[in-house]
Structure formats: C-alpha cells, structure tokens
Amino acid sequence: MLNDAQLTRLNDQIALEAYSSRLYLSMAFWAHSQRLPGVAAFFTNHHEHEEEHMHRLMDYIVQTGGRVVVGGVDEPPQEFKSITEAFDLALKHEQSISSSINALVDAFLEEKDHATYNFLQWYVSEQHEEEALFQGIIDSIELIGEDGRGRFWIDKEVRKNIGASGVENNQ
Ligand code: FEO
Numbered sequence: 001m002l003n004d005a006q007l008t009r010l011n012d013q014i015a016l017e018a019y020s021s022r023l024y025l026s027m028a029f030w031a032h033s034q035r036l037p038g039v040a041a042f043f044t045n046h047h048e049h050e051e052e053h054m055h056r057l058m059d060y061i062v063q064t065g066g067r068v069v070v071g072g073v074d075e076p077p078q079e080f081k082s083i084t085e086a087f088d089l090a091l092k093h094e095q096s097i098s099s100s101i102n103a104l105v106d107a108f109l110e111e112k113d114h115a116t117y118n119f120l121q122w123y124v125s126e127q128h129e130e131e132a133l134f135q136g137i138i139d140s141i142e143l144i145g146e147d148g149r150g151r152f153w154i155d156k157e158v159r160k161n162i163g164a165s166g167v168e169n170n171q
Contacts, residue, residue, distance in 0.1 A: 043160045
C-alpha cells in the first residue's frame with residue numbers, strides 16, 4: 001500500500017505523462033499544418049505511447065488500492081520554427097522526464113518499497129530508448145539538412161522510426 005506522499009509522487013508523474021501526450025499531439029498537428037505527414041504520423045504514434053505511460057501508472061495505483069488524481073494539463077507550445085526545433089524540444093523534454101523518473105526511483109528505493117521500485121524499472125528502460133530514438137532522429141535531420149527537398153526526405157526518414165526503439169536504431 002502506498003502512503004500519501006508516495007501517491008502524490010506517482011500522481012505528479014501521471015501529470016507529466018499527460019503533458020507529454022499533449023505536447024506530441026500538438027507537434028503532430030503542427031506537422032500536418034506543414035504538410036509533413038510522416039512527422040505527423042510519428043508524433044501521433046508517440047502521443048499514443050505517452051497515453052500508455054500514463055495509464056500504466058494509473059493501473060499501478062489502482063492495484064495498490066490508491067487514488068488516482070486526474071488533473072488539468074498546461075497548454076503545450078503550438079508553433080515550431082522547424083522540424084529540428086520540434087525534435088530538439090522533444091529530446092529536452094524526454095531528458096527532463098528521465099530526471100523525474102530517476103528521482104522517483106531514488107525515493108522508492110530509499111523507502112525500501114521494492115515493488116514500486118521494480119515497477120518503475122520499466123520506465124527507466126523506456127526513457128533510455130526514447131532519448132536514443134530522438135537523438136537518432138536529430139542526427140538524421142542534421143545529415144539530410146532541412147533546406148529545400150531535405151524536408152521531403154526527412155519526412156520519409158522520420159516515418160520509418162514509428163514504433164522503433166532508439167536503442168536498435170543506434171546500434
Ligand atoms: Fe513517457 Fe516520453 O516519456
């Protein structure tokens with residue numbers, strides 16, 4: 001059973017996952033507005049992943065008999081100067097999520113809550129994969145170049161990363 005402080009920590013993480021979901025949905029519709037269907041499909045898929053991350057935490061809290069808090073979500077940015085800017089922001093965002101997962105892991109380990117510590121290991125691996133995925137895409141964008149027809153090839157390249165794990169891609 002989770003105590004109140006532990007529940008607050010996990011509910012705060014739920015709020016971060018909800019924001020991530022909205023951020024990628026916003027990026028998806030920005031990409032549609034730029035006529036970049038591959039980038040839009042990638043971010044839509046990533047938005048769905050974030051919903052999954054959020055629900056996994058919700059399910060865990062319910063399993064422990066705790067109360068899930070469904071809070072509001074801040075409005076994400078709506079406009080991006082370039083594909084590069086969107087992916088740079090996505091990577092920075094994932095790095096901040098990794099830090100918050102690490103802080104959660106530290107706290108539950110310190111409290112000797114091994115069940116929750118174990119549950120959170122899935123997120124540790126997931127964050128590692130996501131950071132590698134976004135970094136790999138940023139590297140490809142840099143190689144192709146975003147000028148002129150580059151946007152066409154980048155759009156195709158980004159689409160290939162739907163459902164990919166960054167770890168496989170970077171090996
Ligand atoms: Fe749920 Fe992208 O971290």
